[in-house]
Amino acid sequence: MIPKSIKWRLQLWYGLILVVVLAGFGGTAYQLERNRQFRRIDDELHKRIGIIGNALHGPPPRGQRFNPPPRDDFPDDGPPGRNRRPLRPGDFHLPEQDEHFFDASDPNQFYFRITGRDGVELASSTNQPNKLTEPDSQVSYSQSSHHPNQFAPIFPAPEQSQTKTKPQPAVNFGDYRENIEILPSGEMIWVGCSIAPELKELRRAKLSLLGIGGLILIFGLLGGWWLVSRSLRPISEISSTAVKISAGDLSQRINTVEAESELGQLATVLNSTFARLETAFAQQKQFASDAAHELRTPVSVILTQTQTSLARERDAASYKQTVEACQRAAQRMRKLIESLLALARFDAGQEILKRSPFDFSRTVSDCAELVQPLADERGVKISIEAKPIEIIGDSERLAQVVTNLLTNAIQYNQPDGEVRVKLETQNGLAVLMVADTGAGIAPENLSRVFGRFFRADQARTGSGNAGLGLAICKAIVEAHGGTIEVASAENVGTTFSVRLPAEA
């Protein structure tokens, strides 16, 4: 079962790879060491076989290392070492100068044995291990060999026996290693030695390889754990920050010390996302708080009016006054709620606009007619200069924009001021300009006029104008793919320009 944690999974794979690599290297090193040891032994064995062979029937044609045995021991003519009479037990004696090759003091305890064609032992060194003298040693020899074809040279075919055979590969019997040479005459030379020291050394090498490998594995795993933990630490930091943020603390940021790593970059991206979220949340919170604030005053009116009214018996006129005041407050709240809902729908993109072609200039003149009573009341003159322009859009919503702009222009005008309305086409756009001759808007407030709950006079809460009108205008115009702008000069007037795509 694979653990779910990335840390553990990385560690598992890392450890697995480390084990495989270490096993490969260790195994190879051990094998090389073993081969080196055995090759040295084999060289020694071959050398001694050669010595025995030479002692039997003279030196090889080349190589003058050994003195040949007396020729008259082998009176036959013909090449040396061939076609001599078979040896009998006791015939062979190791030349004195070669005795040191089978010295008992040698740690390897080299020994030899010569057997005849029939397997009878003809000669042997004194130190040969007893068990190898058993007649069935050949069987154990062949059985212990894992290569059945090694059986063949032990009983060589007649034609092969005519030439000197190649040295047989050496074979291990327990603590001994032996090499055999079968002479053409059928005699076999066994040369062996104890390999106990080598095996001991190999065991030691194996143990130290295992030890070193184990140490490397432990250090590797520890290092890997450290590295993995270190590189995954930003993740835990990211997640703990995310937990705090989801718990509501939007001001939390991930500490990005390692900005250049992949996780550092991720943290930077997340931080900027968190910052945007925080801003959006703050705006939303401000909006909600402003909306609640706007509702407080009308609710206060209703509460104080009704509580005063209910405190004692009143006459009908007094009750009527109370009810009227409550109605005004309720209507103010209704207007506010409608505005808030409209804005919420535009924000969510849920406001469905009825798009149909209509003459925008008609809308403008209708709206002007609608606000005329208000203008008369304030003594404001409205002048309109509009050419018929066909546009596609929601005529009711756009009428709302025009009415709102006109109402503002009248309300924030000076007495006996003027509102100039102009509708024209510019570069395929319908451009509506509404200019007043009011006090103008302070430059620092110009960028905020389309903001929610912005009022030129922050305190005019009693006017019933929550400061959402221009925000709604902007939402409507932008939903039509248009733009709305404001330009103002203090004590000269303010001009709002609405640009809408016109029907060509």
Add this chain to the structure above:
Amino acid sequence: MRILIVEDEPDLLASLAQALREEGYAVDTADNGDDGLFNAEGTDYAAIVLDVMLPGMDGWEVLKRLRKTKKTPVLMLTARDQTRDRVKGLDTGADDYVVKPFDLEEVFARLRSIIRRSANKSTNVIALGDVKVDTAARLVSLKDKPVELTAREFSLVEFLALHRGEVVTRTQLYEHLFDENDTTMSNLLDVHVSNVRKKLGAEFIATRRGHGYCIE
């Protein structure tokens, strides 16, 4: 007790003024900051109810300027209940605040509280010998028996009780008992004093000839 209300929402102003008058206060009103400050500086009100959001000069500014000349207790009406708004109000010198929308009962209680505090009284009940004046319940008792007083009479007793041991001039009494809507007839005050003496004993209110009245 004469009180000034500064509030720009006309319906709210009207109902607050009516409610406080019915509580026995003399009430002056102003619907903007400038008028409010002018009134507050010109008259010794028992307390001022001041809205924060006002056209022209806002409530903070009115309070700041008023504090340069007067220590009149001020109850702020605020639509924002965030801590920083409250802290700002209290730091600027407001004595208390009420968050909109409020219950009238709360406004009454807080007004009584700041008026009491400004007169250095810590309880609603002022004991004057046999007479006890409960400014919260607006009740007066003589030897533990309740005494019926009109709202004006109660205000007279309350004002004198809050200034116990001091000589209160007739002008001060006029200012506290009658607002700008009342036609101040000088003998009306004498009528009230005489009625109180009938109900609570002739010795209750002492006359300092040429100065005014006093409760020992």
